[in-house]
Amino acid sequence: MELRKGLEDIAIKETSITFIDGELGRLYYRGYSIFDLASFSNFEEVAYLIWYGKLPTRHELDDFKSRLAEERSISDEIASLVKRTAKTANPMDVLRTSVSMMGLEDKDDGELITKSMKITAKIPTIISSIQRTRANLDVIEPDPSLSHSENFLYMLHGSKPSRERSRMLDVGLMLHIDHEMNASTMACLVVASTLSDIYSSIVAGISALKGPLHGGANSEALRQFMEIGSQENVEKYVLNRLSSGQRLMGFGHRIYKSLDPRAKIIKDYLSKVSKDEETQRLFDIATKVEEIGIRILGKRGIYPNVDFYSGLLFHFLGFDLDLFPTIFASARVIGWSAHVDEYLKDNKLIRPKAIYVGDLGKKYVPIDER
Ligand code: ACO
Numbered sequence: 001m002e003l004r005k006g007l008e009d010i011a012i013k014e015t016s017i018t019f020i021d022g023e024l025g026r027l028y029y030r031g032y033s034i035f036d037l038a039s040f041s042n043f044e045e046v047a048y049l050i051w052y053g054k055l056p057t058r059h060e061l062d063d064f065k066s067r068l069a070e071e072r073s074i075s076d077e078i079a080s081l082v083k084r085t086a087k088t089a090n091p092m093d094v095l096r097t098s099v100s101m102m103g104l105e106d107k108d109d110g111e112l113i114t115k116s117m118k119i120t121a122k123i124p125t126i127i128s129s130i131q132r133t134r135a136n137l138d139v140i141e142p143d144p145s146l147s148h149s150e151n152f153l154y155m156l157h158g159s160k161p162s163r164e165r166s167r168m169l170d171v172g173l174m175l176h177i178d179h180e181m182n183a184s185t186m187a188c189l190v191v192a193s194t195l196s197d198i199y200s201s202i203v204a205g206i207s208a209l210k211g212p213l214h215g216g217a218n219s220e221a222l223r224q225f226m227e228i229g230s231q232e233n234v235e236k237y238v239l240n241r242l243s244s245g246q247r248l249m250g251f252g253h254r255i256y257k258s259l260d261p262r263a264k265i266i267k268d269y270l271s272k273v274s275k276d277e278e279t280q281r282l283f284d285i286a287t288k289v290e291e292i293g294i295r296i297l298g299k300r301g302i303y304p305n306v307d308f309y310s311g312l313l314f315h316f317l318g319f320d321l322d323l324f325p326t327i328f329a330s331a332r333v334i335g336w337s338a339h340v341d342e343y344l345k346d347n348k349l350i351r352p353k354a355i356y357v358g359d360l361g362k363k364y365v366p367i368d369e370r
Contacts, residue, residue, distance in 0.1 A: 003355055008254065011181075012189070012350065017050060017338050018180045022255040025303075027262065029178060030054070038265045043148050043170045043177075043331075044068060047120065050178055050338045051113050065147070071121035072142035072151065074098070074129075075105055079139070082126055086133035091326045092210040096203055098126050103199025112198050112344075116337030119202055123330040124148070128155035131320050149173060152330075157318060165317060168269055172313050175262040175306060176328050178335025180255070184208035184215065185332075185339050192340040193350040205336040206329050212249070215307075215332075218324040221250030222311035225285045234288040238296070248293050250308030257301030266309040270316065279316045286312055 004010050019028040027034040030049050037046055044065050048056045056064060074082075078098050085094050099119060106115060129139045132155075140155045149170040153161035161169075179185070187208035188201040209215035228237045241248060253260060267290075270283055290304050297303070314324045 001353060001355055006254075007186075007352075012186070013181075013339075013343055015180065015339065015342060016053065017335070017342060018178045020180050020255050022253070022257050025256060025258040025261050025264070027179075034175065034261055035265065037174060038171050041174065043173045046174045046177055047334050050334050051116070051341075066144070068117055068121045068148060069142075069144040069146075069151070071118045072125050072144065074122050074125050075101075077101060077105070078122075078126070079129065082129045083133055083139075086130040090210075091127070091130050091320075091323050092206060092216075092329070094130055095123065095126055095326045095329060096206045096210075099123075099199060099206060100203050103197065103203075106199070112337060112341050115198050116202075116333060119199075119337075120330070120333045121148075123326070123333065124152040125155060127319075127323055127326045127330060128152065130326075131156060131323060132158075134320070153317065164273065168273065168313060169317055171269060172266065172310060172317075172327070173331040175265060176310070176331035178332070178338065181339075182214065183211075185336055188336040188340055189343050190350045192343060193347055195347070198337060198340060201340050202333055202336055205332065209329050209332065210325060215325040215328040217249050217305070217307035218311040218314070218328060219321050220311075221286075221308050222282070222315055222321055222324070224249050225282045225289065225312070228285050228289070230281070231284050231288050234285060235292055238289060238292045242296060248289070248297065248302075250311075251293050251297060251304055252302045253305045256303060256305065259303045260305040260308075262306035262310075263304040263308050266306070266313050270309060270312060273316075275316065279312065282312055282315070 017030065019031075020026070029037060029046060030053055032049070032055075041049075045056060045061055047068075048061060048064050078101050081098060081101060082094060085097075102119060102122065106118070108115075125142055132139050137158070140158050143151055143154055146154055146160070147166065147170070150161055150166040153166055153169060184205040187204040191201040191204045192198070212220050228234055238248065250263075267287075270279075275283060286309065290308065294303060310328070311321070311324050314327055315321065319327060
């Protein structure tokens with residue numbers, strides 16, 4: 001039996017959701033290039049595309065948007081959980097527990113995608129409540145007349161965002177909706193393949209996404225730029241970090257061996273927008289880290305991934321640093337559930353093997369004789 005650590009290069013299903021060309025740095029959702037979607041589409045349209053496999057008509061999109069908007073409110077129990085835990089707990093733990101509670105509260109025999117829509121609609125309400133509770137600010141109720149991203153920023157800041165800012169969040173979210181068989185999607189599928197429920201799958205996805213090798217890298221990347229402090233310190237910092245065996249956060253990817261197109265799109269946005277002084281300073285540091293990182297690691301196929309610039313984008317939009325992985329999760333729920341839905345059409349219990357390397361035939365020794 002062949003041992004494949006980390007299941008590297010193992011396909012566990014066929015999919016028509018997402019295709020990644022890791023050599024050329026290309027990403028397609030349902031056959032559409034991420035570059036086109038980021039330029040011309042919007043969060044709700046891409047969510048529809050991923051779940052239903054086609055671009056919606058205007059009527060279908062309007063209907064879909066209002067169904068999503070109707071589901072934004074959270075129960076009093078979840079609101080109270082968020083209030084009690086926001087100041088002390090890791091936001092991913094609050095989110096994971098909130099989604100678990102949504103599962104307790106959902107008594108419908110509804111379809112998997114309908115349940116996933118509810119989760120997607122509610123997560124921004126949870127995230128903005130965490131941030132505002134911590135800052136001793138009143139929690140803002142969702143406004144159904146606003147788009148998903150406008151409402152997200154409205155609930156965070158208490159005022160309607162500019163078109164530019166809501167567009168930036170929209171693009172940031174679109175880029176995180178799906179990414180084929182990553183660690184968190186795999187976690188969702190393992191749970192789903194036992195014929196468990198979608199809430200349990202999403203809880204598993206959030207749990208896997210939390211770690212710094214996956215969705216937690218966006219906070220770590222920004223923390224890194226903050227620690228560097230100025231462009232002059234970049235070279236020394238990167239060399240020290242790599243020579244001491246530490247990884248450059250926001251660099252490297254199992255599939256991409258060239259620049260992650262999502263990093264390119266976010267960087268382009270950030271370079272064009274007018275930035276406050278702090279964001280400009282951090283952006284300048286990031287571009288220098290990118291340049292030096294590629295100079296050293298590029299020959300081994302290690303380039304910036306989506307998390308390298310996404311943290312900077314979320315920071316620019318006013319989210320607290322430790323909330324970044326929850327924003328990632330808020331969009332990835334769509335990819336997780338679409339993959340679960342696709343997998344269940346031809347389900348096979350996920351049950352790989354381990355190669356046993358221990359001894360056999362040992363004699364049991366009673367406890368007093370050990
Ligand atoms: N900095 C320095 N070296 C790196 C980096 C990095 N960011 N990433 C990989 N390498 C090196 C490893 O040290 C290893 O070197 P070695 O062969 O000399 O031991 C080699 O590249 C292969 O690394 P693996 O971890 O085995 O490769 P894998 O495909 O599993 O790595 C991973 C993918 C985990 C993302 C890795 O690149 C990493 O740790 N990056 C930093 C964390 C990060 O940015 N994660 C976000 C990923 S994107 C996402 O989840 C949305």
